Amino acid sequence: MAFGLLDLSIVTDQLIKLLRDSVNDSALWREEPTPPAGTPAGVNPGAPFSIALTGLAPDAARTLPGCQLSLYLFHIAPDKFYRSTPPHDPRAQTNASQPLGLELHYLLSAHSENSYIEEQQAMSIALKCFHENPSVRATVPGDGREVKLTLSMEPEASSALGQLWQAVATPMRLSVVYRVGVVFLEAGEPPKPAPLARKPILWAVATDPASLPSRQVTGPSVVLTGSGFVAGATEVSLGDLGLRAVADGDPAPGEFRVLDASRLALHAPADLPSGRYLVRVRVRGVELAPAAWLSL
Numbered sequence: 001m002a003f004g005l006l007d008l009s010i011v012t013d014q015l016i017k018l019l020r021d022s023v024n025d026s027a028l029w030r031e032e033p034t035p036p037a038g039t040p041a042g043v044n045p046g047a048p049f050s051i052a053l054t055g056l057a058p059d060a061a062r063t064l065p066g067c068q069l070s071l072y073l074f075h076i077a078p079d080k081f082y083r084s085t086p087p088h089d090p091r092a093q094t095n096a097s098q099p100l101g102l103e104l105h106y107l108l109s110a111h112s113e114n115s116y117i118e119e120q121q122a123m124s125i126a127l128k129c130f131h132e133n134p135s136v137r138a139t140v141p142g143d144g145r146e147v148k149l150t151l152s153m154e155p156e157a158s159s160a161l162g163q164l165w166q167a168v169a170t171p172m173r174l175s176v177v178y179r180v181g182v183v184f185l186e187a188g189e190p191p192k193p194a195p196l197a198r199k200p201i202l203w204a205v206a207t208d209p210a211s212l213p214s215r216q217v218t219g220p221s222v223v224l225t226g227s228g229f230v231a232g233a234t235e236v237s238l239g240d241l242g243l244r245a246v247a248d249g250d251p252a253p254g255e256f257r258v259l260d261a262s263r264l265a266l267h268a269p270a271d272l273p274s275g276r277y278l279v280r281v282r283v284r285g286v287e288l289a290p291a292a293w294l295s296l
Helices: 009-025 116-132 158-167
Strands: 051-054 067-078 100-111 135-139 146-154 175-185 202-205 216-218 221-226 234-238 255-260 263-267 276-283 292-295
Touching (some): 009 067, 009 100, 009 116, 009 135, 009 146, 067 116, 100 116, 116 175, 158 175, 216 221, 234 255
Parallel strands (some): 051 067, 216 292
Antiparallel strands (some): 067 100, 100 175, 146 175, 202 221, 234 276, 276 292
């Protein structure tokens, strides 16, 4: 079963949805039915207004009409508790079979060309919303599984926020940073294990096909069966005596021939004394096992 998600925008969309629901259900404007003393002329803090919610950066959000709340993902960092391997280990490598644990940092900012009251009221709604939803559930569209995340306000010095606003080349506005974690990026499918190489083997079988497989045969001319025989890359020896390979025809005394990948015919030298000889077969320099015994 898949774990995590593949699209970070799913998290952003869920947070914006929370904000939108809070804006629609907010009782903020009912707290001030009449403007308090000192309110600028023409401004009514008790009058609802439209708030544009977006995941765009603050500079792009300002092109939207009215008051804007921008929830911009500006920084991503690895979650220190879910790293695949310890960074101090020189052998450490990213484990692609494990999901990547991340923490997301959002810049929440409010902007209004009309009134500072709109900015601060929009931010008040957002702060209350996130305070009441420290645990967030995002749904992955593909299979409907839920991803549980935590949401927390990050303490940032005013100087750090000022540098952040300078980086986006936008006049600073009311803003705060939130951290979302742990967000797991779904791991890929684990690689399929390579098929086990079939190790060539050697069995000795008497010339008579009715004989059972054995590692001991009798007679100067025999057929060995097994697997992995390769014409032109196979060597055969009887004890310390090597046999000569032939490409076709029946092997003469002192010769052998690879019939196919599973059969090999050999003929012991005519002058070889009677006895029991170890038959060794090598394919591309690798000796096959188990070895066979030939009795003359």
